Amino acid sequence: MNGLVVEGLRAGYGAVNVLHDVSITVGEGEFVALLGMNGNGKSTLLNAIMGFVKPSAGSIRLFWDGQSVPLAGQAPHRIVDLGIGYVPEGRRLVPNLTVEENLKLAARGRAKNDFAENLDFCFETFQILKERRRQLAGTMSGGQQQQLAIARALMTSPRIMVIDEPSVGLAPIVVDQMIATIKELQTKRRMTILMAEQSFFQAVEVASRAYVLAHGSIVHAIEHGLDAEAMETIRNAMMGVE
Ligand SMILES: Nc1ncnc2c1ncn2[C@@H]1O[C@H](COP(=O)(O)OP(=O)(O)OP(=O)(O)O)[C@@H](O)[C@H]1O
Ligand SMILES: [Mg+2]
Numbered sequence: 001m002n003g004l005v006v007e008g009l010r011a012g013y014g015a016v017n018v019l020h021d022v023s024i025t026v027g028e029g030e031f032v033a034l035l036g037m038n039g040n041g042k043s044t045l046l047n048a049i050m051g052f053v054k055p056s057a058g059s060i061r062l063f064w065d066g067q068s069v070p071l072a073g074q075a076p077h078r079i080v081d082l083g084i085g086y087v088p089e090g091r092r093l094v095p096n097l098t099v100e101e102n103l104k105l106a107a108r109g110r111a112k113n114d115f116a117e118n119l120d121f122c123f124e125t126f127q128i129l130k131e132r133r134r135q136l137a138g139t140m141s142g143g144q145q146q147q148l149a150i151a152r153a154l155m156t157s158p159r160i161m162v163i164d165e166p167s168v169g170l171a172p173i174v175v176d177q178m179i180a181t182i183k184e185l186q187t188k189r190r191m192t193i194l195m196a197e198q199s200f201f202q203a204v205e206v207a208s209r210a211y212v213l214a215h216g217s218i219v220h221a222i223e224h225g226l227d228a229e230a231m232e233t234i235r236n237a238m239m240g241v242e
Contacts, residue, residue, distance in 0.1 A: 001028070010022075011053050018216045029191075032210065034197070036198065036212060040215060062082055081156075085153035110157065125181065125185070149166075166178050179202045
């Protein structure tokens with residue numbers, strides 16, 4: 001099976017350990033939500049997958065086309081080249097470059113060959129980016145900047161998109177649109193998505209499966225059917241009402 005498999009992951013910052021024995025899988029074509037209130041380790045897990053945080057134990061592997069590639073210990077740009085597109089928390093755009101320049105910067109390695117095709121795809125997915133292609137990224141609205149951050153990851157020709165809290169700082173209606181667009185990447189473009197979110201109502205509506213992180217451990221793995229009972233479990237776990 002193609003996908004990303006994290007097993008027994010332990011990681012943190014210096015002497016402070018944040019993740020304890022974390023195991024998750026993201027299969028090709030799935031939309032997996034990583035839920036948890038703030039400070040519970042969502043970004044740390046995504047940063048470990050992307051190579052920004054070094055695990056002290058466990059493994060992170062990409063299984064694709066019969067190959068198994070260890071990601072832990074590799075540099076972030078290598079991990080992107082292997083097909084993991086990353087949309088960081090807080091977007092991290094280059095504010096004084098234009099929309100198009102931000103997109104161009106992301107196209108490196110094997111994605112350079114797909115540049116024109118990827119740019120068309122981004123502009124087709126996010127019309128506003130096409131209209132505003134010459135506008136400075138820093139002068140766009142929060143929602144537009146989030147679209148640009150997602151488009152930038154699409155420029156790397158990803159197999160899997162790792163998206164960290166796309167809803168942060170956005171008005172509820174904009175959040176709904178954003179999550180719907182990410183969902184379309186999965187359903188219409190057959191993309192594989194791993195998305196961290198605190199605002200779990202929107203996330204569980206679109207996700208195929210979900211994990212709940214609390215104090216750096218996976219306390220619930222909702223394997224299928226995000227029904228009313230699963231919602232209650234998630235709510236209780238996130239609010240710490242066990
Ligand atoms: N660079 C860092 N150095 C030291 N500690 C950190 C660092 N980044 C995060 N932490 C700590 O690690 C823990 C988990 O933080 P993390 O950012 O992974 O949580 P999160 O679930 O993504 O939260 P949020 O929803 O607010 O983004 C917190 O206690 C946080 O203070
Ligand atoms: Mg975070």
